[in-house]
Amino acid sequence: MRKSHVFVGSSHPELGKLICDRLGVEPGPCTLRKFSNGETSIEIGVSVRDEDVYIVQSGSHTINDHIMELLTFISGCKGGSAHKITAVLPLFPYSKQSKMKKHRGAITARMLANLIIMAGADHVITMDLHASQMQGFFSKPVDNLYAGPTLARWIRQNVPDYRNQVVIVSKNPGGTKRVTALADALKVNFAMIHTDRRRHNDNRPLPKIYSSQNLPKEKESSVSPVSNGPRSLSQPRNVPALGSKLRIESSASKPDLVEDDPFTESLTSTQKGSPLAGKAHNDIVSQYGQRLDYYDVDGEEEEVVKSHEIHVARVIQGHVVDDDYPSPSVDSTIHSDDDRGTDHMMDSIHLTDTSSHALGGTVDASLSDDDEEDHYHEERLIALVGDVNGKTAVLLDDMIDRPGSFIAAAEHCRLNCGARAVFVVATHGVFSDGSLQALDACPYIDNIVVTNTYPIPEDVREKCSKLTVIDISSIFAECIRRNHHGESISALFEQLVSL
Amino acid sequence: MSVSTNSIKLLAGNSHPELAKLVSQKLGVELSKIQVSQYSNQETSVTIGESVRDEDVFILQTGCGEVNDYLMELLIIIHACKTASARRITAVIPNFPYARQDKKDKGRAPITAKLMANMLQTAGCNHVITMDLHASQIQGFFEVPVDNLYAEPTVLRYIRDQVDYSNSVIVSPDAGGAKRAAALADRLDLNFALIHKERQKANEVSRMVLVGYVQDKVCILVDDMADTCGTLVKAAETLISHGAKKVIAIVTHGIFSGDAVNRINNSPLDKVVSTNTVPHDNIQAQCPKLDHIDISPTLAEAIRRLHNGESVSYLFTHAPLG
Numbered sequence: 001m002r003k004s005h006v007f008v009g010s011s012h013p014e015l016g017k018l019i020c021d022r023l024g025v026e027p028g029p030c031t032l033r034k035f036s037n038g039e040t041s042i043e044i045g046v047s048v049r050d051e052d053v054y055i056v057q058s059g060s061h062t063i064n065d066h067i068m069e070l071l072t073f074i075s076g077c078k079g080g081s082a083h084k085i086t087a088v089l090p091l092f093p094y095s096k097q098s099k100m101k102k103h104r105g106a107i108t109a110r111m112l113a114n115l116i117i118m119a120g121a122d123h124v125i126t127m128d129l130h131a132s133q134m135q136g137f138f139s140k141p142v143d144n145l146y147a148g149p150t151l152a153r154w155i156r157q158n159v160p161d162y163r164n165q166v167v168i169v170s171k172n173p174g175g176t177k178r179v180t181a182l183a184d185a186l187k188v189n190f191a192m193i194h195t196d197r198r199r200h201n202d203n204r205p206l207p208k209i210y211s212s213q214n215l216p217k218e219k220e221s222s223v224s225p226v227s228n229g230p231r232s233l234s235q236p237r238n239v240p241a242l243g244s245k246l247r248i249e250s251s252a253s254k255p256d257l258v259e260d261d262p263f264t265e266s267l268t269s270t271q272k273g274s275p276l277a278g279k280a281h282n283d284i285v286s287q288y289g290q291r292l293d294y295y296d297v298d299g300e301e302e303e304v305v306k307s308h309e310i311h312v313a314r315v316i317q318g319h320v321v322d323d324d325y326p327s328p329s330v331d332s333t334i335h336s337d338d339d340r341g342t343d344h345m346m347d348s349i350h351l352t353d354t355s356s357h358a359l360g361g362t363v364d365a366s367l368s369d370d371d372e373e374d375h376y377h378e379e380r381l382i383a384l385v386g387d388v389n390g391k392t393a394v395l396l397d398d399m400i401d402r403p404g405s406f407i408a409a410a411e412h413c414r415l416n417c418g419a420r421a422v423f424v425v426a427t428h429g430v431f432s433d434g435s436l437q438a439l440d441a442c443p444y445i446d447n448i449v450v451t452n453t454y455p456i457p458e459d460v461r462e463k464c465s466k467l468t469v470i471d472i473s474s475i476f477a478e479c480i481r482r483n484h485h486g487e488s489i490s491a492l493f494e495q496l497v498s499l
Numbered sequence: 500m501s502v503s504t505n506s507i508k509l510l511a512g513n514s515h516p517e518l519a520k521l522v523s524q525k526l527g528v529e530l531s532k533i534q535v536s537q538y539s540n541q542e543t544s545v546t547i548g549e550s551v552r553d554e555d556v557f558i559l560q561t562g563c564g565e566v567n568d569y570l571m572e573l574l575i576i577i578h579a580c581k582t583a584s585a586r587r588i589t590a591v592i593p594n595f596p597y598a599r600q601d602k603k604d605k606g607r608a609p610i611t612a613k614l615m616a617n618m619l620q621t622a623g624c625n626h627v628i629t630m631d632l633h634a635s636q637i638q639g640f641f642e643v644p645v646d647n648l649y650a651e652p653t654v655l656r657y658i659r660d661q662v663d664y665s666n667s668v669i670v671s672p673d674a675g676g677a678k679r680a681a682a683l684a685d686r687l688d689l690n691f692a693l694i695h696k697e698r699q700k701a702n703e704v705s706r707m708v709l710v711g712y713v714q715d716k717v718c719i720l721v722d723d724m725a726d727t728c729g730t731l732v733k734a735a736e737t738l739i740s741h742g743a744k745k746v747i748a749i750v751t752h753g754i755f756s757g758d759a760v761n762r763i764n765n766s767p768l769d770k771v772v773s774t775n776t777v778p779h780d781n782i783q784a785q786c787p788k789l790d791h792i793d794i795s796p797t798l799a800e801a802i803r804r805l806h807n808g809e810s811v812s813y814l815f816t817h818a819p820l821g
Contacts, residue, residue, distance in 0.1 A: 100635065100638055133612075136610040142603070385692065490606025
């Protein structure tokens, strides 16, 4: 490429080198260092006057230093009369802070966008922004590339018979769009996991379990959500005996629940309620477990099935537990009772929720997809909507940062929902604080697939047998090349637009 | 010497006079005199009939009908107040127009929502109040503060008061709204389901996939916006064909453009409930299935709190009483 230089920042030299190799250029000579007082200093070792400059900088665990380095570098190029400066950010830092999460929260991603433009960047190239709306934060053009096609290709090539074997699963409702896009691209089914934070005391989940698993006279004609195409390989049907038995149980135990007055409910009744709930649920679970076995005994249906009922389980300290597992602490039970009491009293003035986590609450104002681990020590309910029985569940997200929600989702898929294997797939493998080790150690996760937008140290990679890192440098190289020659790059991102 | 009162001045464009009247009643503030007219060549002309010097000006204009005309009207009113030395100008835009054009989803697509933000700020807007933005990232398009209010508390109250929801399931008509539906389902202690449409082109819906269990349930479809209602109607048909007992839809912004009224009338939807961020008086008579939720208390309370410098976050979870 004539009249251009590609500079590689210190955050991810490996990716920078790969991009340069693809482009057939040498990384621009520069010196990046820090003064002893911690200030960043850069030196550009070649004239950039009237040239196109590309600066490759990703995130890392010392992210602020690298942002400063990038800004200083852009500013240096600007001062050196570069013709056009393009910041190439494979992982856009702070991209999870793209909206006001809580009241008075800062939209840091927007501030960073302003800083980059203010420093003098004319163009930004990035990949899989946490929210594609973030392109609107910039007053200069942004090319948001997609790793989706690459991930889809990996699944096609590495999962045998993927059309019938793979179900793409979202580990939270917020990521469903990304999941459906990949599922559509692969023409496979999808499912969704929802972790409920509010109903964490024991006797509340019960009605939910019943309502979700009490499947009266469900027949394939009416329940099959996918009636044509390759998705309909297993027709959802149901065992009549199961439905009727459940209904008897539910009618037996329901009065207890209904009469539970949140005001008068004492601690003892709550404690008493818990084994009851556990037992009833266990019965259902055992029925589920044996279901495939005594299908034939019932003689009604031959086909192995799972319809789109909802599987519910409890999660304590990030792990799926049996229903007999004791609640973390009595204190929390009391507390939650108080909460409910208030809830009821305040109904008259239309209080919608007392939980501070749920503030805001429409599509995304409440808890973001990311701060789930804040509730790590609470007991929660995890529910799978959809069907992964006998399939390979692919947990897809844009970023793997902390492992908790992935592990809980994987446990739920494998232990309660009959998934054969669980793959964790994401664009950005950030893996902070030993989370890669935690995922690797989790027996219910079979594979971890990420791209190399974010640096993962060599020794860590070698120790982790389940990890696959896909090289996406060719996408960035092609984007830089097309940009430089003024060619359209829409071909690079139009395949999986909504991903 | 006149003393500056720095009181609330509520101005309203022509887009939604009923809502303006409701808000002004709730606030106990008269609507300021303002004359908006069009020249014969269709240019908009604005005359503000009373002094706004050093006042706290709120301009209410929603996105509906002749969107561009109303937008121009809003910009001109903002600018007129700016040049007339208003202390602070707040645009109250219950339904933010162009909110769906919020990302570059294909090559060369404009991010019109960003352009809107720039236009409002260039005209002289100091603050924006809006409701249920299609994507909350739009808040980040502005340099000035944006208060994105939620209709959810009011919607929750409506469901609790008007809907027998004991045997209900909350359904999101598309994958993007799953989070909204899940949040609502949590508050109501209900299950939720999801419909995914494999979309071929805008406003046309093709194959629908249902995930979740709706047999013999009352399905409550929730979404932030219903425009031509193609999605809602297809979703309702899907739910009915999967054994749902009854389907009602609750949306924040009921735009109901194009053939929406006929579609709703001929659909299995039992009821379509919308807040009054968008006026419906012209279609109400033709569509008996339509019901309303009044959100003017939330808007009025937000204006009052903003004026008095109180925290607005209370309104994110609480619906003020009408």
